[in-house]
Every structure is written in C-alpha cells, then in structure tokens.
Amino acid sequence: MADPNDRRNIVLIIADDLGLTLNCYGVKSIQTPNLDRLAAEGTQFTHAFASTASCSGSRSTIYTGLHTHQNGMYGLHHGLHHFQTHAHVATMPSLFKDRGYQTGIIGKVHVGPRDVYSWEVYEESATRDVRWNAERAGAFFDDAAAADKPFHLTVGYRDPHRDDTRGGFGNDDPDVLGAGFDIPHYGPDDVEVPSYLSDLPVVRQELAEYYTSVSRMDLGVGLLLDELKRRDLDKTTLVMFVSDNGAPFLNSKTTLYDAGVRLPLIVRRPHATPGVINPNMVSFVDILPTCLDWAGDTLATSNVTAPSEKPSPPLKGHSFLPVLECADILGADRWQQHVFGSHTFHEVQNYWPTRFLRTRQYKYHRNIAWRLDFPFGTDLYGSLSWEAIRNSEQPIMIGGRPLAKYLFRGPEELFDLQNDPDELHNIVDDPAVQEQLAEFRGLVERWQFESDDAWLMRDGVSVLTSLRMQRQGLELVDRFDFDHDNPGTQSDKLYKTPAGIEKEAPKAG
Template identity: 45%
Template structure:
C-alpha cells in the first residue's frame, strides 16, 4: 500500500500532511485552549492592513496583535467548497463538497469526512456556529448550538457579537470553539445590505469617484459605484469584528483564545470569485495566538492548513483516514519561516449546479499553472456576479476588458494556462505554449499531477 502521507509530504510543500499535535504557544495554566474562527463572505485582499485605502481599523488592530499572512490562499474560490476545506483540511475534490450546498445545488460532504465541530465536540469543546453555515450535511457539522441562523441578507454584526459572547459566557466551564459566519461583504439584493442603518454601526460611506479599483476591473462608473457599496459593507464587517474582540477581552478570554480571521473566497466581482487567478484565491489571513509575538509572515499558506492549525492549538488528534492535506501554521506564527511552503494548490469543480467547470492549479511565488479540465465549455459566470452592475456594464460592450484580459479570453479558456507572476502579476499573458518555459510548465504539471494522484482526485484520468 502506498503511504500517502509520505507522498504528499514530498510533493505538496504547504499542503504537507499534519501529524500529531505539537503546539507552539502557551495558554495560561488551568485554562483549556479556546478557538474563535471568523469567516468573512466574499472578501478579497481588501483591508487597510493589506494596503487598500479603506477603513478597517479593528481588523487592522487584530493584524497588529497577531500574525498577518501576506501570502494566504483559499484552496477554492467558491463559498460552500471553501468552508468545507476550512473545516476538514481537505481539498474540495477530496471532501465531496464539489459546489454550493444550499437550495437546488445540494452539494454535501462525502460520508465519513470529519469536521472541526465534530472532532472538537467529541474532545469536550463547547461548539457553536453564529451566522452563515452554507455547508452540509447537518450531521457532519454537529454544533451544540447554531445561533442567529442564516437568513437571507443578514447584516446585523452586533447581533452576531452578542450571540457569540452569550454562548461563551454560558459555557465558561468548558473550552469553546465558536465560528462566526459573517454575511458581509457578500452581495445582497439591495446594495450589499447598505440600504439601512444597522444597530451599533455608524455607516462608513465611500465616494465612488475616489474608490480604489482592483487591477482586474475596468474603470467604469458602474464599477466605481459597485465597489463603493462593497467597501461600505467591509467597514460594517470590521465594526462587527471589533465588537466581538472587545467582548472577548471584557470576558477575560483573549489570553487563552486562538483567533483566526479569513475570507472564504475572492470579492464578488468579475475576474475574482470562482476564478483560480490571484483575485479569486489571494485573501486575508490573520492569526492571533496567545504568547506569540506580532509579525508579518510571507510564507505561502493555504486554507487546507486552517483545520490542522486549530487541532494543533487544541491538542486534538487529526483524522487518520483520509489524512488532512494541510499542515499546522502554529510553528511559523510570529514570523517563522518554512522553505517547504513554496506552493499552494487549488481545486474547483462547480459553483452553482449548472456551472460545471473543473479546474486544478498550482501556484508558486513565480508562476501560476492552471489546468482547465473542461476547457471546451464556456467559463460560467456566477449568478450574483452576472446580475451585478459591474458585469452588466462590462458585458454591454464586448470591447471592454477585464483588466488586460479580453472578454473572449475570459469566457473561452485553453486547456492549460501558465503565467509568469514576476513579469505579469495580472495573469493576462498565457505562456503555456512558450518554448522557453517548457521545463517550468512540465515541472509544475508533474507536481500538480502528483498532488491529484495522492489525493485520489475523481477527475484524474485513468
């Protein structure tokens, strides 16, 4: 029998498998180690601490207090699959959450896949989900309590903070694992939920004429207006994060709680969400661990690393079969390096059930190689993006480009894509057929193929 742990450790770098817990930080004597997992919804690499001139002072403060990863990547740019990756430490093609979970899309984890709430609850943790869930089946996510159940367009960040604090107080005799699933800054039927004033939040409004425009979007009035609403939603999210962290400190639990803040996938704009390009995967990740000095870390890390990190911190053993595809970040918090973390992998199958477009990718510091397994198909546009003011303005004129990429190139993709990130950070010039990069492509393709074999990718050719 092939030892898949050994195979993966050799080929996957940042995705090398977790082993027995080896916690690097110290919690105060007599206290169990708590976990607060904060997941924003469709937030790109957009925060003041990441150099984007918007107002996110509470997230920025968390970054100053913890480890801010500059090279953090989702393993898939779609909501349910990404949340499944976060909770299992397995790629979407491994855990079975191939696409969205809700409504008619109805994707679910495969039988027998272990999740963080199940493992930590068995270990004696008080477990709660506050807000958005968007994963299934329910039996695989046995939270003791699900608070502020997901409702269409919920944006009440104060309600989320109050519910989380109440749960923590009521379970003071046990360690806790609490996940906060924010709805911001996901699109809402009306302006990202900015059509009303939410309790405890002073709205932060942005002038469309002065908003920063990501490089993958054209400069159009409709896009500027769309971005202004998106950034306002982000500032509301930031206020909610501040409320929660203030409550944690007031309860005296900040010094024994691991806090992780990250997004599930890229911003809900063309060229980002559902893509395996940088805007779809390159996201914020901040980890504040008691006893670890603040730092900025440029190691390449993946969302498959989140579950192993939480298990490492709590001392709960990781599953044996299937073994997690990630590796704990605890040893590199506070700025530690790891030369083995030289690449991240990505895996996409569906978004909505009628949007079949399987892709696999490996990204290093210098190149991004994407394998489009169904390249004869048109690349599908997620319905919330397709209905957005941004996409409508772009699609109205076929000559308008998404950054430097033509609409035709965006919708009709080749079997292979290879980008030189040092010269082409916008990933617009496909060099998959360039003779001078044949060796680089072959190396990346083989490394990707090895990962797919080691993780039993169902889309792998016989």
C-alpha cells in the same frame, strides 16, 4: 473545576466574499480599524490561499482540512445546488466536540449536512446586524464557562456578500438601516478600482457600496473581540480571521486567479510576538490542522476518525503554528512553498473543473473541461457592473483581460506572477518554460492521484474510476482529452500511474 487560564480556546471568523480589500492589506482608501488592530496584535499572512473561490466549497475545506474533490462539497450547498460533504468525512465541529470542546457556529453556515457538521450550538442567520453576532457570541462564551469547557466558535458574517439586488451589498437592509452603525460611507471617488476590474462609473458605484459592507463587517469583528476581552478570554483564545473567496466581481469570485483565492488570513495567538508580516505560503486546508495543534492534539497531521465505518481521509494540510511568527521566507526543509487548489462547480449549472498549483513565482492551471465556455455565476452575471462592462466600448475588457480570454481558456495555463501578477499572459507555449511546465504538471497530477481526485483525466476518462480496468489491461492514451479524429489506442504514449503510490481501485459505478 479546571483552571480557565489553562484552556486553549479558538474563535474562527469568516467574512463572505472579501478579497484583500482591507487597509492592512494595502487598500488605504478603506477604513478597517478593527482588523488592522488584530493584524497589529498578531500575524498577517501575505500569501494565504483558498483552495477554491466558491463559498460552500471553500468553507468545507476550512472545516475538513480536505480539498473539495475529497470531501464531496463540489459546489454550493444551498437551494437547487445541494452539494454536501460525504458522511464519512471528519469535520472541525465533530473533531472538537469529541475532544471535549463546546462547539458552535453563529451567522452564515452554508455547508451540510447538519449531522456531518455537528456544531452543538447552531445559530444560523443571514442578518447583517453585526451586533447580533457579537451578542450571541458573548452568550456562547458564558455557556462554555458555565459548562466548564474550552470552546471552538465559528462566526460567519454575511457581509460583504452582495444582496438580492443587482448592485447592492446589504446597506439598505432593514436590519442595517435601523441599527445606527457608526461606520464610514463611501462615494465613487473614494474607492480604488483593482486591476482586475474596468474603471467605469458603475463599477466605482458598486465598489463604494462594497466598501461600506466591508467596514460594517469590520465593526462586527471589533464588537466580537470586545466580548472576548470583557471576559479575559483574549488571553486564552486563538483568533483566526479569513474570507471564503475573493470579491464578488468578475475575474475574482469563482475563478482561481489570485484575485479569487489569495485572501486575508490574520491570526492572533495569546502572548505571541505582535505585528508579524508572514510571507510564507499557506493554504486554507492548513487551518484545521493548526486548530488541532493549538488544542494540543497529535492528530493534527495524521488520520482522523469520523462518525461512520469508512475512515476519513488523512488531512492534506499542516499546522502553521510552528512558523506563525516567521517574518522571512523559509526553506523547503521547514515549510512547503507551494499550494494546490481544486474547483469543480459554483452553482450546479456552473461546471468548470480546474486544478491549480501556485508557487512563489508561477501559477499553473489545469482546465479539465476547457472546451466549455467559462460560466458566469448568476449574481455576477446579473450585476450592474457586468452590464456596464459588456456594453462598454469595443474591444470588451475586464480589467486587463479581453472578454474572449475570460470565456475561452486552453487546457493548461501558466503564468509568471513576478512579471504578470494579474495572470493575463499564458506562457504555456513558451519554449523557455517547458521544463517548469513539465514539473508543475507532474506535481499536480501526483497530488490528484494521491488525493483520489476523480477529475484526473486521461483520454477523456477518469484515471481513478478506470483504475480497476487498467489493472485488467485497459490502456489509456497519454493525452488529456479524447480525440475523435484519432480514437485508437495504438500509441507509444500510454499513460502510467505515478510511481510509488499504492492505491485500491475505487468502484466506478
């Protein structure tokens, strides 16, 4: 029998709709002692970014190491929406099962299909009874020990997602009311209203309910960590804590503003330096390569296999284990200090594709369908907080953003986050930043081309799907959108694909 102390186990914990609303991330009005302790024992990243601000899409990037436009999970998986990951894509559970790990997921899943996300232990549940998550995790650990296997377990909490009411966060759910949880409850005067929201009584009331849901999730994390410690598995287990997207309020969830995609990432590696505050920029597509690296897998930064004849795309991220304990910002020779993001749908009717580049100072948004209104997710539209905001005094403001600027955005946005952290003032037309704008535009378009992004558009058509015709003489005018007033192709500004990238033309239909 192999020595259990030589195993490299992994527990991945995913909160649902949690932004940076944790005490250890500076929100001192909320009590999250278990996550605060996990951060004190490990590394807390200050600049960790999801690729997208929608539940299924974000989880898929964590599980595949690919952006949503690559893995096919363009929007929500459940119900009417039915977005699914491509059959040829390798996933975290399939990769670790192939490497001899016992794999499992407990709680919220929210991705599919099941044969692509092939966890061996599959205990999907929408319960908010966080003791159940911990009990089932304990049983999973015991089963892995009996099978003499290392393990990779994902625990997905339903908290602090909204419930099915217009202003609730599960605090009145039957599985919560009868549980007798010892967690704090908050009132409207106890909360801090984030700058991206308007300070109204109803907003404060919803935030108070949200805080309670966050504290319940934090209790669940503590119970889960206790199950590890009780079995001495804390000495052999890499623990990661993340959220899938920002808080379920306007200006956050479903948007690619920082409130929607700059999220908690806490990592505890056994025997590592505790209490590290890591300022380096990481992306959630880095999580799968990091897990593979921890397992000693050389495939962490190369091609991976998948259960189909078509090869899975190369992982887009990189293992951050080599820089995990860095408390200083590293140079580009050691770590890339920018991240990309990709959002296309939330619900199936919420089509608003955007790609973004985030550097340490700037955020560049390429809004592909900018002629459409920015859509409301149904849970946000139906919320009491939005009802209060829309019926407040004119002019209607959502935090510091006028309602019109929330709904109507140009084809490009550029924000100087050092001077404008809430991304309120689009400086895309400022003559002083045209050099940076051109650089960022080029970086995003090259990334889109390299990653087979069908939403790389020129003259209103996809560059990738029209590539075969371009090689037969089709010329695309070098502009984002089709111009019905000037439809001709007689122009000295014709699109050229990025230099140095050889690419097979995909089938267009």
